[in-house]
Amino acid sequence: MSNDPVIMKPDANKGLDDKLYTVKYEVDEENSHLGVIDPEACIRCERKPCISKCPAEVYRWLENEQELEIAYENCLECGTCRVVCPYDNFEWEYPRGGFGVAYKFG
Numbered sequence: 001m002s003n004d005p006v007i008m009k010p011d012a013n014k015g016l017d018d019k020l021y022t023v024k025y026e027v028d029e030e031n032s033h034l035g036v037i038d039p040e041a042c043i044r045c046e047r048k049p050c051i052s053k054c055p056a057e058v059y060r061w062l063e064n065e066q067e068l069e070i071a072y073e074n075c076l077e078c079g080t081c082r083v084v085c086p087y088d089n090f091e092w093e094y095p096r097g098g099f100g101v102a103y104k105f106g
Contacts, residue, residue, distance in 0.1 A: 009068075023102075023103075025074070037090065038089055039067065041089045042067075042068045044087060045089075049085065077101050
């Protein structure tokens, strides 16, 4: 038996949902920093990669309303939606000063 110390990594067994839960947000109740340019393009889009690729699950397709629901208050500001959209159909900007995700390093 070894006397070497065991080094535990606290986040080793946490899932993505557990890690996202710890991210601090300052929600701007007045202004969304995300939007869709042409809602018809979302209807034409077959794969809807914004839904499956967004790590924070900001986007959800409402079948009965044929509409993309955007929960901007959960956005990690990574820009994945802009990259994966085949129609380049997102209005995306950083939230105004003091709002959005607050990253902490260390």
